Amino acid sequence: MSTAWRMQVLLSPFDPGGPLSGELLLDSLTDAILALRLREYGHLPATAETVMIGEDLLACTLSGVYDAPDEPRVQHGCTPDAQRVDETVQPTPDHAYIDVVERLSGRAVLAFVRDYDAEPDLRVQLFWLAPLAPAR
Numbered sequence: 001m002s003t004a005w006r007m008q009v010l011l012s013p014f015d016p017g018g019p020l021s022g023e024l025l026l027d028s029l030t031d032a033i034l035a036l037r038l039r040e041y042g043h044l045p046a047t048a049e050t051v052m053i054g055e056d057l058l059a060c061t062l063s064g065v066y067d068a069p070d071e072p073r074v075q076h077g078c079t080p081d082a083q084r085v086d087e088t089v090q091p092t093p094d095h096a097y098i099d100v101v102e103r104l105s106g107r108a109v110l111a112f113v114r115d116y117d118a119e120p121d122l123r124v125q126l127f128w129l130a131p132l133a134p135a136r
Contacts, residue, residue, distance in 0.1 A: 019106025026050045032100040033060050033125065041065075045123075058101065058127040065123050101127045 020028055030050040038044055046064025053059055098109045108130040115123045 020104050025105055026052065028104050029058065029101060030060065032104065033062075033097065036096055036100065037062070037065075046121075056129045056131060058105075058129060060125040060127075062123045062125075064121050097125065098127070101129075105129060107132070 019025075027050075030048050033050070034044055034048055045062040048060065048062045050058060050060040094112055094114055097114065098112055101107075101109050109127050110130055111126075111128040113124075113126040115125070
């Protein structure tokens with residue numbers, strides 16, 4: 001799969017028509033978070049995964065991100081175009097990530113922690129979700 005095709009798919013709007021669950025939700029959230037990061041930084045991380053921890057906590061891990069402001073990306077194999085993006089990066093507001101999770105899961109996000117530096121090239125995004133509505 002070519003990088004250009006992958007970027008086109010990630011940047012295409014996705015409307016599931018209702019809340020998702022299970023693996024479809026996790027895969028869709030990973031793709032949506034990747035699309036936001038692609039718009040923000042001009043490149044994709046090496047890996048990304050979203051998992052549900054219990055019933056109310058979503059965790060998205062991104063590795064190979066290399067987006068620390070004091071770390072030149074050119075040392076990590078990014079193109080000069082990606083390096084130029086660094087000079088004009090405007091971070092995606094937290095609400096964009098929250099909106100994606102709420103839209104795809106159908107649940108409110110009660111708390112959000114973004115870009116916790118677990119390692120120099122690992123980011124973790126945590127979304128604490130409102131409890132599921134009781135089944136009727």
